[in-house]
Amino acid sequence: MNIHYVSETEYLVKDVYVDQIHERPYCIFDLEGTGILVEKEYITQFGAIIYQNGKVLRKFSSLVKSPKLIPESVEQLTGISNERLTNAPAFADAYRKFLDFCGTAVLATQAGYEYDLPMLQKHCQWSNLSLFENPVIDTKALFAQIHPELNDVFSTDYLVKHYQIETNDIKRHDALGDCVLISRILDRILKEYKQRNIPDFNIKEGITVKRFVIPAMYLKEE
Numbered sequence: 001m002n003i004h005y006v007s008e009t010e011y012l013v014k015d016v017y018v019d020q021i022h023e024r025p026y027c028i029f030d031l032e033g034t035g036i037l038v039e040k041e042y043i044t045q046f047g048a049i050i051y052q053n054g055k056v057l058r059k060f061s062s063l064v065k066s067p068k069l070i071p072e073s074v075e076q077l078t079g080i081s082n083e084r085l086t087n088a089p090a091f092a093d094a095y096r097k098f099l100d101f102c103g104t105a106v107l108a109t110q111a112g113y114e115y116d117l118p119m120l121q122k123h124c125q126w127s128n129l130s131l132f133e134n135p136v137i138d139t140k141a142l143f144a145q146i147h148p149e150l151n152d153v154f155s156t157d158y159l160v161k162h163y164q165i166e167t168n169d170i171k172r173h174d175a176l177g178d179c180v181l182i183s184r185i186l187d188r189i190l191k192e193y194k195q196r197n198i199p200d201f202n203i204k205e206g207i208t209v210k211r212f213v214i215p216a217m218y219l220k221e222e
Helices: 072-078 091-102 116-127 139-146 156-163 175-195
Strands: 002-005 010-014 026-033 043-052 055-063 106-109 136-138 207-210
Touching: 026 091, 026 116, 026 175, 043 091, 043 116, 043 175, 055 091, 055 175, 091 116, 106 175, 136 139, 139 175, 139 207, 156 175
Parallel strands: 026 106, 106 136
Antiparallel strands: 002 010, 010 207, 026 043, 043 055
């Protein structure tokens, strides 16, 4: 996989190939952190589910001790307080449990090429650990591949609205809750691939994807 940031608003992703996307088990994962700016923020929560053929088979969740305090506004958004992280495992311990949970499944994220993967790469380097070798599918890129006529930011809210996905039973901005939501997004996209008789996710030639817009609340945090 090759990701190149073309500008502050777009990135180019290429050299991704996953075959038999309709039969695969997926490990859908999501991270919460002290903020959204990768270069200066830290992971506070792992969430993951094993998902296959429209069903959630297993769930995993772990808090992660952060070297940086969570800003109050982020505490309110995620429901994760600094107090809750007092006895949380270190990143290395939580990451190893996450790897054991995922096994050899294809990883799937929403906006992971922009946030979750760079965050994990940063933390792995910091902890002297190797990043997983599993293939990773980002639902934004998966959607962009079949909708070249659209030029929007394919945010979670955009895809929820596009596919008219029910969210009232989901706890948003919680890593595990967001994984369940991502599974619903992934399910709708895969159904569209099947309708188009597309068996593989192949972006070897590269596609351009709009980057998420950083909310003002994160830009104001010190």
